[in-house]
Amino acid sequence: MRRESLRDxxxxxxxxxxxxxxxxxxxxxxxxxxxxxxxxxxxLAMSLNLLVGLxxxxxxxxxxxxxxxxxxxxxxxxxxxFSVPMAMLCALAGTALLALVIGAIxxxxxxxxxxxxxxxxxxxxxxxxxxxxxxxGGDQGLxxxxxxxxxxxxxxxxxxxxxxxCAVVFIVCLLIMRQVxxxxxxxxxxxxxxNPARANFLGVNVLxxxxxxxxxxGTMASMAGILMALFVSGAYAEFAFWxxxxxxxxxxMLGGMQVFxxxxxxxxxxxxxxxxxxxxxxxxxxxxxxxxLAIVLGLRRGVADYARDWLAARRTTREAAALxxxxxxxxxx
Amino acid sequence: MLDVQNLNKSFGGVQATRDVSLNxxxxxxxxxxxxxxxxxxxxxxxxxxHIRPDSGRILFEGRDLVGLSSLEVVRRGMARAFQVASLxxxxxxxxxxxxxxxSHQRRSAGLFSRFPxxxxxxxxxxxxxxxxxSAKADVLSANLxxxxxxxxxxxxxxxxxxKVLLLDExxxxxxxxxxxxxxDKVHRLWQAKQLTMIFIEHDMDIVFxxxxxxxxxxxxxxxxxxxxEEIRRNQDVIDAYLGTDHHMALAAEEA
Numbered sequence: 001m002r003r004e005s006l007r008d009x010x011x012x013x014x015x016x017x018x019x020x021x022x023x024x025x026x027x028x029x030x031x032x033x034x035x036x037x038x039x040x041x042x043x044l045a046m047s048l049n050l051l052v053g054l055x056x057x058x059x060x061x062x063x064x065x066x067x068x069x070x071x072x073x074x075x076x077x078x079x080x081x082f083s084v085p086m087a088m089l090c091a092l093a094g095t096a097l098l099a100l101v102i103g104a105i106x107x108x109x110x111x112x113x114x115x116x117x118x119x120x121x122x123x124x125x126x127x128x129x130x131x132x133x134x135x136x137g138g139d140q141g142l143x144x145x146x147x148x149x150x151x152x153x154x155x156x157x158x159x160x161x162x163x164x165x166c167a168v169v170f171i172v173c174l175l176i177m178r179q180v181x182x183x184x185x186x187x188x189x190x191x192x193x194x195n196p197a198r199a200n201f202l203g204v205n206v207l208x209x210x211x212x213x214x215x216x217x218g219t220m221a222s223m224a225g226i227l228m229a230l231f232v233s234g235a236y237a238e239f240a241f242w243x244x245x246x247x248x249x250x251x252x253m254l255g256g257m258q259v260f261x262x263x264x265x266x267x268x269x270x271x272x273x274x275x276x277x278x279x280x281x282x283x284x285x286x287x288x289x290x291x292x293l294a295i296v297l298g299l300r301r302g303v304a305d306y307a308r309d310w311l312a313a314r315r316t317t318r319e320a321a322a323l324x325x326x327x328x329x330x331x332x333x
Numbered sequence: 334m335l336d337v338q339n340l341n342k343s344f345g346g347v348q349a350t351r352d353v354s355l356n357x358x359x360x361x362x363x364x365x366x367x368x369x370x371x372x373x374x375x376x377x378x379x380x381x382x383h384i385r386p387d388s389g390r391i392l393f394e395g396r397d398l399v400g401l402s403s404l405e406v407v408r409r410g411m412a413r414a415f416q417v418a419s420l421x422x423x424x425x426x427x428x429x430x431x432x433x434x435x436s437h438q439r440r441s442a443g444l445f446s447r448f449p450x451x452x453x454x455x456x457x458x459x460x461x462x463x464x465x466x467s468a469k470a471d472v473l474s475a476n477l478x479x480x481x482x483x484x485x486x487x488x489x490x491x492x493x494x495x496k497v498l499l500l501d502e503x504x505x506x507x508x509x510x511x512x513x514x515x516x517d518k519v520h521r522l523w524q525a526k527q528l529t530m531i532f533i534e535h536d537m538d539i540v541f542x543x544x545x546x547x548x549x550x551x552x553x554x555x556x557x558x559x560x561x562e563e564i565r566r567n568q569d570v571i572d573a574y575l576g577t578d579h580h581m582a583l584a585a586e587e588a
Contacts, residue, residue, distance in 0.1 A: 002447050184443040184450060187424075187432045194421035201381070201419075202489055203407045203436045212442065 008178050012171050019167040023160070032163050038264075038271050039170045040228040044244075045251035045263035046177055047220030052249070053257030054186060055213050056193030057107075060115045060245050061122030062221055064102075067129065067240030068095040069222025070229035074142045075135065083151045088226055092219055099218025100211070107210035119242060126240040141236035146229060156230065166227050173223055174264075180216065181260055189213055254295060256302025265304050334359035334529045335380070335411075335497055340389035342379055342553075349375040350386070351554040357497070362523050363531045364540040367550035368573070373533045374416060376550065377499050381413045382406035393497070412495035416502045416533075418482035422475035426466055426485055429474055430457045433492035456492075463522065464488045480511050484518070491526070500532040504539065512536060516543060541565060549573075 019039075023032045044066050051057040073091035076082045082090065102121045109117055129136045137143050148156040156162045180186050188209055191199040196206050229235050238244065247270070248263075255266025273291060277284040299306040335357040342350040349372045357363055365373050378384045380391050382403040391398040398406055421429045427449075434453040435441055443450070449457070461467045464484045469477065474485060483503060490498060503519050504512040520543050523530045534540050540547060541561040549556040549570050557567045564570055 004447060180444060182447055184432075184435045184440055184446060184448045187428065187448045188436065188441040190424060191421050191429075191432050191436075194423055195419060198415075198419040198421070198489070199436075201383075201403055201407060201413065202433045203404060203439075203493060204441055205404060209442065 004182065008175065008182075012175050012178075015174075016167060016171045019171070020164060023163060029159065032159065034271060034275065036163060036166050036227070036231045038268050039166050040224050040231065041247070041251065041271065042264040042267035043170055043173055043224035043227065044221055045248045045255070045267050046174065046261075047217045047224065048245075048248045049252050049257055049263045050177065050180065050189075050213055050217040050220070052252055053262070054181065054193065055189040055210065057210065057214070058111075058115050058249075059106075059118040059214075059217075060242065060249070061118030061120070062217070062248055063242070063244035064118075064122040064125045064240055065095050065099055065218035065221035066225035066228070066244060067125065067235070067237075068098050068218075069225030070235040070239050071129065071136060071142060071225075072222075073226045074146045074229045074235045077146045077148070078142070078144065080147070084148060084156060084230075085151060088223075091226055092222055095222035095225075096215050096219045099215045103211050103214035103218070107207055107214055119245070122240060122242060122245060126237060126242075129237045129240055136235075136237070139237050142229075142234050145233045146235075148230065148233075162230065166231065169223065169227060173220060174261075177220065178260060180213075185209070185212070250292070252302065254292065254302055256305030256308075259302075259304035259308050262302050262304035266302060269303065334361075334394065335531075336392040337380060338390040338392065340376075340379060340391065341387045342375060342384065343387060349553050350379060351552070353389070353550070353553070353555055355548055355555065355558070357529055357531060359496075359529055360527055361529055361546060362520075362544055363546045363548060364544035365531060365533045365548050365550060366535070366537075366540055367556070370552075371550040372553035373550055374501055375553070377413060377501055377533070380406075381411060381499060407493055407495075410494075410496035411499065412490035412493040412497075413499035414483070414486045414490045414501060414503065416505055418479075418486040420474040420477075420482060420485060420489070423473065425471050425473055426477070427457060427461070427470040429485065430460055430488055430492060433489045434460075437493050460488055460491055463491075463525065465518065479506055480515060483507075483515065487519070487522075491522070495528065497529045497531065500530065502533050502535065504534065504536060512539065519543075 019035065022035065044062070048059065048062045051059045051062070069091050072094045073087050076087035076090055077084070106114055106117050106121070130138055132138075148162075150156070154161060154165065156165055188199070188204055191202070191204060192206055192209060200206050225239060228239070251266035251270050252263045253266070254269050255264065256262030273288060274284065277287045281287065295303065301309070337353060337355045340350050340353040341348070353376065365376065367373055375384075379386050380398070382398065382401050382405065386399060389399070393409055393411060398409065401409070421432070424432065431449040431453050432441075434456050435443075435448070435450060438453065440450060458467070461470055464487070466481060466484060466488065469481060474482070477485060483505075487500065487503065500519065504515050507515060516539050519530075519532070522528070544561060546558065547561055547564040548558045549564060551573050556573055557564060557570050559567065
């Protein structure tokens with residue numbers, strides 16, 4: 001195995017250990033709940049960034065797949081015929097199929113038209129959820145709770161186990177996305193982001209590649225939706241509303257789109273802000289708006305991107321200084 | 334190798350290509366010249382599958398390319414570089430070349446391996462050395478000098494291992510010295526790779542120095558074709574391209 005892969009695995013193991021140890025050190029349930037939200041939203045934002053940051057496709061309708069995962073998983077579990085892992089697999093496969101059908105239409109459009117058609121499909125799915133009351137519960141959401149029967153000795157109805165399960169799934173998904181990010185496919189997507197016409201002249205089938213990442217990102221988003229449904233024991237129409245997609249874009253902008261883990265950092269920052277701001281004021285939208293303004297106007301990129309650029313700039317100035325120092329020494333001797 | 338027959342293309346009322354028939358034998362080095370708006374770049378766009386001709390045939394190794402997408406044309410073995418270097422700004426030189434080589438190896442969709450693939454490393458290094466870009470391998474494409482950007486553009490096309498290479502003004506926007514260095518590299522490339530090379534060029538000295546055959550376009554039609562020597566003495570070309578100014582015609586005759 002390559003050194004980079006081993007390093008990624010090592011970082012993932014450390015991150016998982018930290019996630020698992022944190023609730024042991026600080027046993028308040030509030031912290032665990034907070035972390036589950038960061039995990040689910042972080043996963044949603046990370047999956048969206050496969051499109052936005054890696055491929056240059058700004059999807060405004062990504063929450064459709066989040067909702068699709070949550071609802072199909074919830075419905076399958078409520079039917080009583082499925083175990084948790086089986087229902088998860090079916091929900092993932094179903095969402096992948098949905099993303100394939102919608103994506104096949106969307107990836108033919110470029111730029112703002114792509115953004116708008118993804119938004120249109122999301123609103124379409126949102127209105128299906130609202131109107132198909134018999135199945136989805138309409139605006140009341142999927143009620144009656146989602147049963148969580150034990151499987152392989154894992155009992156997800158225990159809060160601690162559920163949290164650990166979410167943490168493991170989260171880290172595994174991050175590793176999968178990291179692999180996508182560093183694979184030849186990932187670099188092909190960077191070519192498409194930078195210059196799709198040129199990529200086409202270099203033998204890249206641009207449409208097929210875009211469709212591939214669209215399905216992959218949708219499937220990852222549905223995993224986030226499944227975790228959310230497991231945690232809140234339900235699914236709600238808001239999952240498919242455009243504000244959910246907006247929030248995911250918000251997190252990417254806050255955290256950064258060029259650093260792999262930027263969106264997770266954004267999710268963490270946004271959840272933290274939400275948490276503290278709502279304690280002190282009811283005008284939390286105003287405060288969030290101001291923070292975003294400060295970051296967009298002040299840093300002009302996400303926090304993680306800013307940190308990376310700052311580190312890179314510092315390194316180059318140091319190298320330049322070291323280069324200057326060398327001839328100076330020679331001159332002295 | 335490449336045989337273009339009776340090619341026509343109109344944009345609205347403007348006929349950009351009129352009944353162009355040109356033949357490019359295997360291993361030849363051909364220059365296409367002509368005044369601005371003569372339809373040179375349109376000709377490249379037509380034969381590389383970027384736009385579709387209204388009528389005519391483009392026979393590449395005996396098979397008609399008309400109707401194929403630019404993707405399929407590249408896979409058949411005809412690659413092009415652009416008048417304004419068309420690059421991937423956020424990738425380093427090495428990353429861009431590796432991605433192009435990977436694409437040529439049909440491994441762009443690989444999900445389970447790590448970039449760069451070991452199978453592409455030697456090929457990328459060879460291409461970088463051929464172009465003289467090894468020292469700048471880790472520079473972002475966006476930060477390259479103008480000349481190096483043009484070189485990288487050609488390098489990306491070479492990664493496709495083309496049989497026919499189309500170069501749209503390889504020396505555009507360069508100073509006199511840089512021009513000659515560039516064209517020297519192009520010339521050596523042609524010799525080393527035994528390519529069929531077609532290039533558009535404005536600089537007459539360059540055209541007459543290195544090309545075997547010169548095709549002259551004017552208002553989308555073929556005005557003349559022949560060896561540099563014949564073109565230099567062709568009265569139509571002197572009138573149309575170099576202007577009817579007597580001094581210039583004389584200068585061309587003496588050069």
